[in-house]
Amino acid sequence: MADGPEGELSAGDPGAPGGPTVDGRAGPRTADEIDRPDISLIVAVLNEVDNIEPFVDRARRALDRERWEIVFIDDGSTDGTRARIEEAERVEARVRHLYRNAPTGTASAQYDGLARARGRFAVVMDGDLQHRPEELPRLLAPLQSGEADLVIGSRYVPGGRFVERPPLRGAISRAGDLLVRLLLPESWSLSDPMSGYFAFRRDLFRDRSLAPVGMKFLFYALVRVPVDRRREVPVEFAPRRRGSSKLLGLRSGIVRALVASARDAARSRPSHRISSPDSRASTGGDER
Numbered sequence: 001m002a003d004g005p006e007g008e009l010s011a012g013d014p015g016a017p018g019g020p021t022v023d024g025r026a027g028p029r030t031a032d033e034i035d036r037p038d039i040s041l042i043v044a045v046l047n048e049v050d051n052i053e054p055f056v057d058r059a060r061r062a063l064d065r066e067r068w069e070i071v072f073i074d075d076g077s078t079d080g081t082r083a084r085i086e087e088a089e090r091v092e093a094r095v096r097h098l099y100r101n102a103p104t105g106t107a108s109a110q111y112d113g114l115a116r117a118r119g120r121f122a123v124v125m126d127g128d129l130q131h132r133p134e135e136l137p138r139l140l141a142p143l144q145s146g147e148a149d150l151v152i153g154s155r156y157v158p159g160g161r162f163v164e165r166p167p168l169r170g171a172i173s174r175a176g177d178l179l180v181r182l183l184l185p186e187s188w189s190l191s192d193p194m195s196g197y198f199a200f201r202r203d204l205f206r207d208r209s210l211a212p213v214g215m216k217f218l219f220y221a222l223v224r225v226p227v228d229r230r231r232e233v234p235v236e237f238a239p240r241r242r243g244s245s246k247l248l249g250l251r252s253g254i255v256r257a258l259v260a261s262a263r264d265a266a267r268s269r270p271s272h273r274i275s276s277p278d279s280r281a282s283t284g285g286d287e288r
């Protein structure tokens with residue numbers, strides 16, 4: 001957990017709420033837009049120095065009409081990623097970051113990032129631009145309309161796809177898919193349980209009782225949301241243009257990391273059904 005001494009959170013730049021951003025692009029107009037976002041992007045990054053700026057640019061454009069923030073979680077990158085994030089924060093007040101000393105897996109990074117998020121809705125996505133920020137509105141729509149509590153970007157429903165998938169990456173994906181289905185019954189109704197691009201009501205994780213392990217935070221969301229409150233929307237998984245994959249570097253560790261997430265998520269299954277937005281409203285559940 002990053003609540004210990006290794007976790008530090010930046011506050012972005014609250015000093016420039018009114019004007020345009022430093023480079024002249026349109027920024028947030030009021031302090032409220034910075035401090036009370038609706039949507040929090042939770043983005044784990046490890047050595048993604050050249051992806052930070054394009055990520056922020058594309059997210060800003062995609063969420064033009066929304067109140068949003070980005071929380072980057074950097075696990076001790078050695079390529080200058082942290083400095084690049086701090087640069088982005090100076091230009092864009094809606095960017096913040098959590099710094100942890102060493103890589104301990106994406107699931108725990110995303111969960112720790114979530115603890116810092118303030119939006120009503122959270123989106124977990126990669127920071128290497130393989131998850132296209134342009135698809136954010138499609139992921140968010142079923143949450144915003146109240147139709148769903150969890151929306152999963154799928155590469156296997158019509159309209160979704162892998163763009164230029166290398167054969168080894170394909171084999172890993174398929175094997176992982178099978179393994180997850182064996183370990184986690186909540187994944188059976190899904191076309192793409194290995195997806196790392198998904199959006200959900202942030203209060204699903206309000207209890208803060210988890211210590212996620214491994215690499216798939218989605219599994220922890222699946223055990224909290226009944227099938228009728230989930231939706232799948234198509235997404236394209238883009239090729240990586242900058243930086244290098246950490247997944248392939250894990251090699252045999254991939255299986256261990258997947259099994260760890262699936263087993264731990266199954267153990268974290270809540271004993272009672274998470275309340276729907278309607279019952280939440282009556283208990284004043286919209287925390288910020």
Ligand SMILES: Nc1nc2c(ncn2[C@@H]2O[C@H](COP(=O)(O)OP(=O)(O)OP(=O)(O)O)[C@@H](O)[C@H]2O)c(=O)[nH]1
Pocket residue numbers: 044045046047048073074075103104105106109126127128130169196240244245246247248
């Ligand atoms: N904070 C943090 N981020 C990580 C860690 N491992 C990977 N990441 C980030 O998580 C995202 C996904 O990692 P990738 O290595 O691209 O894995 P992938 O996209 O599933 O697989 P590829 O298709 O091979 O790229 C990227 O934004 C990484 O920088 C980690 O231990 N900590």
Ligand SMILES: [Mg+2]
Pocket residue numbers: 126128130240245
């Ligand atoms: Mg990737």
